[in-house]
Structures are given as structure tokens and as C-alpha cells.
Amino acid sequence: MTETLTIWSFDWVPPGPRGFVRDLRLRWAAEEAGLDYAVGTVAFEDRQASHFERQPFGQVPFLTDGDITIFESGACLLHLARKSDVLMPRSARGEAETLQWVIAALNSIEMVSVPWWFLQLSGDRENGMAGWLDSRLTHIEGILADRAWLVDDRFSAADLMMADVLRVPDVRGRGDRPATEAYLQRVLARPAFTKARADQLAHFAAADTRRAAG
Template structure:
């Protein structure tokens, strides 16, 4: 059975290129593993069939005939264990990859999302004026620690792994805020990872259905 990955048929422009099936698509592209995207819409998202696959109605969900899982971090790690392109074969190396995947999801992403929530989903609301400096300070603390670890390295360890893949998808959400520019080595690291051909293929694969299924009555801001 071929690999199937769930993804949205269409999302608003601000979310395009950032939906988390991108992480799984990128991992599969790095590993050279073919897959099919199962595109869903809000109706499918709420259905019992889909909730049996992904209990929270989110994307991505993954199945390959033997395994059926959800959550992007779990899926990326599952793919990484199949391919040396994403993780070394030795136990110690795999443990480091797991560590960095979890660090991206637990230590960095929550602080990033706190800021994204303020700037995107609650933009203009009065309460965000007092909350934003606190969220930004917490984020800067985590980014500073990550920047110190990375130093002059090209990657988090001695080569590109699934940990870099996951960390990059988290960091790129900060580009529009300008915060990443305060940490030149992190911004260069993000650019370096995004320059990989597998990332370009994964991004295009996500964006293509959005272009094909764009609502006819969508109003584009001037």
C-alpha cells in the first residue's frame, strides 16, 4: 500500500506554506519516498471517518499499510527511522535526532506560537499591547539559547537531520515578524535548510492544491 498523508484542499493565503503537512512532505522528499496526498475540506475534517484517523481533525495524518499515525513530529520521526538521509543508523545518533525534534516542538514552537497568535489571530486587540512584550521576551530567551548552541555550525549536529527539518519549519514562522533577524546565525541556518531541493519540492506540493482550489469569490487585498 502506498503512503497517504492528509492535507487541506485549501487554506487562506496567510496559512499557505505553513500548514504542518509540509513537515511530512519535506521528510518524504528528503528520504526519496513517494506518497499521495489525501486532500480534505472542513466537511471531511469533521467526519467520523477522518476523526478515526486523526482524532482532533487536524492535518497531517499518515498511513502506509502497516502504520497509521498522526502528529507531525511523530510522523517525521517514523519516516526518519526509514531513511539515513534524515537520521544516522546508530542508537546515539538517533537519540540526538529525537532530542532535536522534541526540542523544536516543546522548547521553541510554543514560544513562537505565542507570538504568532498575538500578531496574526489577535492583531489589533487591546489586550495584546501588554502581553506582547512578555511573549517576545520569552521567545528571545529561547532563541538566544538556540543561537548559542548553533554557533557557527551549519546544522544542529554534524549533518542535516530530521531535527533540522523540524526546527526550520518552526523558525520560518518568525520571518515576517523580523525577530529572526536579531539572530543572524539562526536566520542563515533557516535559509540554508530552506535552500535544500527537497524543501522546494515539498513546498510546491503543498501550494499546488491551494492554487487549484482557490475560491472563485476570494477577494485579494489591494
């Protein structure tokens, strides 16, 4: 079968972000849905105009699907979710709630967790984002204490995005949140996640080998 989907990532990244580069969200979704896809690369170190034409911030991921090019991991994930009811229930309510939770993961959790993470990485001991992050994590803990999955009592793109945001080790290790931890163990045990993560690690390991060979 000819692949019409290409998930774009960097040709190489330093070791730190490997396993967390956001093309993993799209690899994972495609694996869940059984969609055929290729992985394309753009240069990490020398970002080209052709990269900015497809991702205006010079980031990854972006996705090409035939003549459609789309960026933002959330938008790309929802684009893929329209192709498979594995990723999004087909009821009007199920679709609406999937959209809601994908956006909540990005705009209510990641919007706080990423700046918090950067501040704590920079050694800011008075990290002013900590209370805000803890409040968001506490609220999501309350939600996950009552349900196994975010939408329709089954896995969806909402869980994929929420788990990917919450699995960042410094975020996951913050406080004692048993329902969140059980949720992460449940979602991250999915074979599609394991494969997507292994494929991303292999992709960057192959890049190391190429660089070492000159």
C-alpha cells in the same frame, strides 16, 4: 511503484497559512528520503467523523503507511525518519540526538512561538510571551553559532523540524540573529524543501480553481 505512504492535508485552506501547513514537513521529509507518497485530503470547512478518527483534534497532518495511521507532525516525521538514514543517522547517539532536537523544536520553541504569534496577531501590545520567546531564540542562536547542523555535522530530520519552526516570518524577523538566519538560508535552500513548498502551494491553488468552477 505502489505508494504505501499517504500524507493527509486539507482539501483547501485560506491563503494565509499556505506554504506553512504542517503537511509540508512530511512532504519535505519524503522528498529528502526519496520515498514514494501520495497526498490525501480531508475537508477543511466541514470536518467529518472519519477525519477525527484519524486525527482526534480535527487537524492535519496525519500519515497512513499501509495499515498504520499516525498523527502529530513530529511523530509522523520520526516515523519517516526510521525509513531513511538521510533523515536520521543510524548510530545510537545520532538517533537519540535526532529525537532530542525534533522534540526540542516542537516542545521548547514551537510551544512558545505559536501562542506568541497568536497573541501578536490579535494585537496584544503587551504580549506576555515575548520575553519567553526571545529567550528561546537567543539560546538556539548560541547553539547555531557553533554548528552548521544539529546532529552529526549533516542534515537530518532535526534540522527539518527546527527550520520549519523557525522560518515563520514573524519569528524569523524577530531580533538580529545572524547564526539562525544563516542556518535557515542553508536548510531552506535544499531542493526537497523547495519542491515540497511548491507542491503544497500548487495543491491549494488547484483547490481554488475547483471552487471557482463550482
